[in-house]
Amino acid sequence: MASSTPTPGKTFVVEHLDPELEEWSALEYAAIASESHAAGAQFLLSSVPEAFQLPEKLQHAKGLKIETRGVEDIFADCKDRVCLLDPAAPKDLSPEDGDAFDVFLFGGILGDDPPRDRTSELRKKGYQGRRLGPVQMTTDTAVRVTRMVVQDRVPVDQIPYVDHPELKISKHESTQMPFRYVKDKTGAPIMPEGMVDLIKRDSEKALDDLL
Template sequence: MPLRKTYIVEHLDPELGQWSELEYIAIARETQRSGNTFMLSSLPEAFQVPQKLAEVPAFKAEKRGVEEIYGEGNGKDRVCLLDPQAEKDLNPDDKGEFDVFLFGGILGDDPPRDRTSELRKKGFKGRRLGPVQMTTDTAVRVTRMVIEEQFTLNKIPFVDFPELKFNDHESTEMPFRYVTDENGKPIMPEGMVDLIKKDADKSIDDLF
């Protein structure tokens, strides 16, 4: 069993929105601190990796799709697809069963493609992270806490749909579940609150 774990997000979008960029940088830096690997797969030829992301040693950019990297006989049985429709929740024992953790979200597709559904049909084993939608960086953070730090999901401190207050007159509710820090505040990527505040007149979907 490899000591290092790999966290993969299938991106597939030729461009990278500001929201996703901040998330990916946060994932890469946290993965670097834990001594593991963060990969974006299925990247189009035209995709430009932001400098702040490229300079993190733990990050890998990959044009191949997960099916090509981890096909039958090439470690497919060691890949865990984080799937809201999976029958079983991710648990600490999965550390011994999986080496790769796959997140199938696609950002920016209109109409959106259910990449998780496509990967499910390819036969990747699935695990669930609970019933409430998370941001991508939160989903990777939770997976790492379960696998590397051996938390069970019910022991992770969460907050659902937190309200971000910018001043006495402006606030917005985030439609996601977040891990909280020691002060009970939602853990968000560096620069994310400023981005949301700056674009408060836009919908959350527009920020991706």
């Protein structure tokens, strides 16, 4: 049976695999940094090109470290302590993995719909893999769930989720999100600050383009 004692802060790494940084990714990264800092953990964004211009919100984010190196170089001497969160892994993440691993690695961008298996690029590097259940998550949700499991010792199947929530765009329009989210205390999906407004703006723009 898993211990209920919280595990000391871990390192959560997103290997940025996109040539650009979209606004929604920046919001997710800012949320990960803020929550990691509050939980005594570190958020590392790796493989960031030197010429990359990060949004100001990320440049000053507490809990965030930017690395131009990739994970293979950064953790070359402790590869066995790195866990890759992999939708294709045969085993779900468990609280005991908080004892087995110090670093939890995510391939960005995780929140593709449909999924493009971006994690395959990291899978080839030979890291031990764990999955977070059968439903696709956004990157910030994947990190949030992982932190809850390995630091707070909550089994992955006991976390309160909401799948494919519907967001009200306007009085007559709504959009269904194709991901799994963690529920907050009111039952609403936890999303990064500013994400709902961004989704609404994008949806309104798409509707305008059709007119």
